[in-house]
Amino acid sequence: MNSTREAYGQALAELGEKYSFYVFDADLSKATQTVHFAKKFPERFTNMGIAEANMMGYAAGYAACGATVFASTFAEFAAGRAYDQIRNSIAYPHLNVKIGATHGGVLIGADGGSHQCVEDIALMRAVPGMVVLCPADTAETKACVEAAIQYDGPVYLRFGRLGTPEIYENGLTCSFSIGKGSVIKDGTDVTLIAVGDLVSRARTAAELLEKEGVSAAVIDMASIKPIDEELIVKYAQKTGRIVTAEDHNVCGGLGGAVSEVLAKKCPVRQEMVGIQDQFGRSGTPEDLAEYYGLTAEKIVEAAKRLL
Amino acid sequence: MRLEYSAEELKKVANDIRIDVVESIHCGGSGHPGGSLSIAEMMAVLYFHEMNVDEKNPKWEDRDRFVLSKGHAAPAYYAALAERGYFDKEVLKTLRHIDSILQGHPDMKKVPGVDMSTGSLGQGISAAAGMAHYAKRAGKDFRVYAILGDGEIQEGQVWEAAMSAGHFKLDNLTAFLDNNDLQIDGHVSEEMSIYPVREKFEAFGWNVVEADGHDIEELEAALEQARSCKGRPTLIWCKTVKGKGVSFMENQAGWHGGSINDEQYETAMKELKG
Numbered sequence: 001m002n003s004t005r006e007a008y009g010q011a012l013a014e015l016g017e018k019y020s021f022y023v024f025d026a027d028l029s030k031a032t033q034t035v036h037f038a039k040k041f042p043e044r045f046t047n048m049g050i051a052e053a054n055m056m057g058y059a060a061g062y063a064a065c066g067a068t069v070f071a072s073t074f075a076e077f078a079a080g081r082a083y084d085q086i087r088n089s090i091a092y093p094h095l096n097v098k099i100g101a102t103h104g105g106v107l108i109g110a111d112g113g114s115h116q117c118v119e120d121i122a123l124m125r126a127v128p129g130m131v132v133l134c135p136a137d138t139a140e141t142k143a144c145v146e147a148a149i150q151y152d153g154p155v156y157l158r159f160g161r162l163g164t165p166e167i168y169e170n171g172l173t174c175s176f177s178i179g180k181g182s183v184i185k186d187g188t189d190v191t192l193i194a195v196g197d198l199v200s201r202a203r204t205a206a207e208l209l210e211k212e213g214v215s216a217a218v219i220d221m222a223s224i225k226p227i228d229e230e231l232i233v234k235y236a237q238k239t240g241r242i243v244t245a246e247d248h249n250v251c252g253g254l255g256g257a258v259s260e261v262l263a264k265k266c267p268v269r270q271e272m273v274g275i276q277d278q279f280g281r282s283g284t285p286e287d288l289a290e291y292y293g294l295t296a297e298k299i300v301e302a303a304k305r306l307l
Numbered sequence: 308m309r310l311e312y313s314a315e316e317l318k319k320v321a322n323d324i325r326i327d328v329v330e331s332i333h334c335g336g337s338g339h340p341g342g343s344l345s346i347a348e349m350m351a352v353l354y355f356h357e358m359n360v361d362e363k364n365p366k367w368e369d370r371d372r373f374v375l376s377k378g379h380a381a382p383a384y385y386a387a388l389a390e391r392g393y394f395d396k397e398v399l400k401t402l403r404h405i406d407s408i409l410q411g412h413p414d415m416k417k418v419p420g421v422d423m424s425t426g427s428l429g430q431g432i433s434a435a436a437g438m439a440h441y442a443k444r445a446g447k448d449f450r451v452y453a454i455l456g457d458g459e460i461q462e463g464q465v466w467e468a469a470m471s472a473g474h475f476k477l478d479n480l481t482a483f484l485d486n487n488d489l490q491i492d493g494h495v496s497e498e499m500s501i502y503p504v505r506e507k508f509e510a511f512g513w514n515v516v517e518a519d520g521h522d523i524e525e526l527e528a529a530l531e532q533a534r535s536c537k538g539r540p541t542l543i544w545c546k547t548v549k550g551k552g553v554s555f556m557e558n559q560a561g562w563h564g565g566s567i568n569d570e571q572y573e574t575a576m577k578e579l580k581g
Contacts, residue, residue, distance in 0.1 A: 022444075046440070049474075054467035057433020062441045064415065064423050064434060066368065084427055085464070089434055093415050093424040 001163030004196065005102040007141035008159050009033025012070060012100075014142070016041045019149050021068040021098075024059055026052050031161075032072040032102045052077045056085035056097070063095035068149060071097055075104035075158060079120035091127045091154045098148045098155045099124075104134070105247030106280035106288050107197055108161040116280030122252025124156040125225045131178055132225040134158040134246075134254075136199035139168040140222055143176035151178060158196065160247070162285050165200040167220060181228035183235075187217035190303045191235040194245040195221055195254050198273070198294060202245050205299035216303060224254055229261045236266040241306040245273040245299050271302035312355040314523045320351040320390060321523070325552045326579050327386030327399050331409070333572040335382075335402030338411070341562040343383035345487045345520065345547040346454055350387035352526045353452055362392040365419040371449050372438045374423040376431025377456030377485060378412040379564070385409050385418065393420035429462030431455075432482060436472045439480035439540070450534075453482040458490030461499050466511070472540040473512020480540040481533040485520065487549035489560045508542045520545030553578055 012023055013036040027050045029035040038045040048055035052073050059069040071078070078086070078101040090097045106116045124132045131151060135141040141159065148155040167184055168174035175182065184199070185206050194202035199220045206216040217235055221227065236242060242262065246254040255272035262268060275292055289295050312320065324347040332338035354360070358371040375384045382402060389396045394408075401407035408417040412426030422438075425431040435453035442449050459465065472480055484504065488495045495501055505515045514536040518525040526543070533541035549563070550556030553575045567575065 043444070048471065051467040051471065053429075053464045054433045054436075054471055057430055057464070057468065058437030058440060058471070060423070060430075061434040061437020061439075065372075065438055065441045065445075067441060067445075085430055085433070088424070088427040089430045 001165060002138045003161055003163050004135055004137070004141045004159040005033050005161055007138040008100055008102065008145065009036040011142040011145040012037040013040050015146055015149065016044065021070060021149060022046070022062055023070045024048050024055050024072065026050055026055050026073040026077065028073055032100065034072045052082040053085045056082045057089050059097040060089035060095050063097050064093070068096045069098065070100045072100040072102065074115060075101040075117035075120040076115055079123045079156065080117055083123055087127055091130050094129055094153045096152065098157060100157050100159070102159040103161045104158040105160060105196070106275060106292055107247050107285045107294065109285045109288065110282045112282040113279040118249045118275045118280060119252065120158060121224055121248050121254065122256065125252065125257060129153060130225065131155040133222055134195040134224055135222045136196055136220050137164060137167040139174040140176050143174050144222060147176065147178050160197045162197055164197045167199055167203070176222055178223050179226040179228060180223060181231045182220045182222070183217060184220050185218040187215040187239065189215045189239055190241040190243060190306060191217040191219060191239045192243045192245060192299060192303065193219045193221050193254065193258055195224060197247055198245040201294065201296045202299055204296035205303065208296060208300050209303055214303065214307065221254060224257055227257050227261060229265065232258055232261045233266045236262055236268045240268050241303070242268060242270040243273060243299060243302045243306070244270065247294055248274055249277055250274040251277055269306050271305055273299050273302050308361060309357070309359050310355045317351045317355055317523045320355050321347040322552070322579060323390055324350055324383055324386040326576070327389065327396070328382040329553065329567060329572060329575045329579065331382050331385065331399040331402040333567040334400040335404065337403060337564070337566045338382050339379040339564045340556055340567065341489065341549040341559070342377060342456060342485065342487070343380045344551045344553060344556065345549050346380050346383050346485050347551065348521050348523055348526055349454060349483050349545065350383050352523060352530065354387045354391045356527060357530050358452065359449070362420065365393060369447060369449055372422045372435070372451045374431040374435040374451070374453040375413055375425055376435065376453050377428065377459050378425030378431065380454070381411065381413050384413055384421070388418065388420040428456070428459045429464035432465055432468040435482070436468050436477060436480055439472070439477040440475055442479055443477070450479045450481065455482055455484050457484060457486045457488060457495050457501055460484070460501050469508060469511040469513065476538045477540045478537050481530065481543065482540070483543045483545055485547050486545055487547045489549045489558065489563065491560065491563045493560055504544055512539055514539040514541045515544055516541060517544045520547035521551055
C-alpha cells in the first residue's frame with residue numbers, strides 16, 4: 001500500500017518534467033518524500049535546514065519573483081510552527097506557494113502528540129484565500145498536486161504517513177478538481193463524508209452497513225476548502241443524515257466545514273468521527289485508530305446513531 | 308534604470324521624504340513617524356542612486372528588489388516611491404484610509420513598486436534572501452535590498468535568514484540595519500540587547516560595513532563596498548536617530564507610533580521646510 005506522502009514525492013518527481021516549479025524541504029526530505037524530486041531535479045531543490053519559518057519566507061521570495069514553490073515539512077511544523085509566515089508572507093500577498101504538509105493527524109504513529117498535528121486543517125482553513133486539500137490515495141494525490149500547480153495562489157496540501165488502500169481503481173476514476181467532492185459510492189439512508197486515510201475506512205463502513213441493510217453513500221471531500229456545498233446539500237436532502245470522518249480535530253476540520261454548510265443551507269443531523277478535541281499520543285497506528293475512534297466500526301456506530 | 312543623483316540632490320530627496328512622511332501621517336491620522344524618519348537617507352540613496360528599477364514598469368522582471376522588513380516604516384517607503392514617480396504624491400495623503408492603496412504596512416498587491424508585503428517583523432529578510440537565492444538559481448543578475456529595524460533583529464527568524472544567506476553566499480543581498488537604539492517600550496540595549504551586531508553577523512558569514520545612516524556619502528560608499536564583496540551578503544550597520552529631522556521627535560521612543568496633531572504638524576513642517 002502506498003501512503004499519500006509517498007504519492008506526493010512521486011507526483012513531484014513526475015510532474016517536475018511537465019512544470020517548472022521549485023521544491024524546498026526542512027531536513028525531512030526522506031520522510032516527506034521530496035527526496036525523489038531532489039534526486040531527479042537537484043537544480044530545483046533546496047534543503048533549507050531545520051528552519052521552517054525561514055523556508056516559508058524563501059518560498060514567498062521565490063514566488064514574489066514569479067516562481068511556483070512547494071515548501072514541505074510535517075503538518076505540525078508548517079501549519080503550526082510557521083503559521084504566521086504562511087499567513088503574512090504567503091497568503092496575505094496571495095503568492096504561488098504550495099505547502100506540502102505530510103504526517104498530518106494521529107495515525108502517523110509512535111512519535112506522539114508533539115508531532116501529531118490535529119489542527120492544521122482548521123488553522124489553514126481560517127486563512128483567507130487559502131485552498132486546503134487532503135487527498136485519499138495515490139491517484140488523487142497526483143491530481144491534487146497538479147491542480148495546486150495550475151491554481152494561481154496559495155494551497156495547503158495535507159498528506160498522511162500510513163500506507164492506505166487505493167480508492168480510485170477497478171473502474172473508479174479520479175476526477176478531482178478544486179471545489180468538488182467525489183462520490184465513490186452511492187446510497188440513500190446516510191452519507192459518509194471523509195478525507196485522507198479515513199476515506200477507505202468510510203468505504204469499509206459503508207460495506208458493513210450494507211450487510212445490515214443500511215444504504216450508505218460515501219463522499220471523498222479532498223477539497224476541504226473551497227468545499228463542495230452543492231454536493232453536501234444534495235446528499236443531505238437525499239439521505240437526511242451525515243457522518244463526517246477525519247484524522248483531525250472535529251473542531252474546525254472537515255466536521256466543522258460540513259456543519260457550516262448544513263447549518264446554512266440544509267440542516268440535518270450530523271455525527272463527527274475524528275479527534276474529539278484532544279492531543280495525540282504514542283502508539284501503533286492500529287492502537288491509535290482504536291484509541292481515538294478512527295475505525296470503520298466507529299463510523300458504523302456513528303451512522304447508526306442517526307438511524 | 309539607475310538614477311545618478313548627486314549627494315546634494317539626494318539630501319534634498321531625503322528631506323522631501325521626511326516632509327511626505329509627516330504629511331501622510333498627519334493626514335492618515337496615525338502611523339510610525341520615528342522609524343520612518345530614521346530611514347529617509349537610506350530610501351533616497353536606494354531609489355535615486357543605487358537601485359536599477361523602472362517606475363513606469365514596476366513589475367519589470369529584471370529589476371532590483373527592495374523589501375522593507377521593518378514594515379511599519381511604510382510612510383517612508385511610500386514617500387520614496389511617490390517621489391520616484393510610481394504614483395501621484397497626492398495619494399500619500401490617503402495613508403491608512405479605508406479606500407486607499409496605502410495600507411498601514413506595505414501591501415505588494417496594492418502599491419505599485421512594493422516588491423513584498425511586510426509587517427510581521429522578521430519575515431521580510433527571509434523573503435529578501437529568498438529573492439536573492441532565486442536570482443542566483445535562475446541566472447538573473449538583479450540585486451536585492453532590505454531594511455531591518457534594530458528591535459526587529461530580536462526576532463529569531465532574522466537569524467534563520469542570516470544563517471541561510473551566509474550559507475548560500477548571497478552576495479547579491481544587502482541589508483541595512485536601522486540602528487536608532489529605540490523600540491516601542493524603550494532602549495534596545497536595555498530591553499533586549501542585540502549587541503554586539505558586527506560579531507554576530509560576521510559569525511553568520513556576512514560582510515559588515517558601518518555607516519552613519521544619515522550621511523549620504525557614507526551610505527554610497529557602503530553600497531559600493533557591498534557590490535564589490537563576493538561570496539558574502541552585506542549588512543550595512545547604520546547608526547541612526549529615531550525621528551531624525553523633527554526636533555521634538557528625535558530620540559523619543561514615544562514617537563515610534565502615533566498621530567501628528569495640527570500644531571505638531573505645523574512645527575515639524577517649519578523645521579523641515581526651513
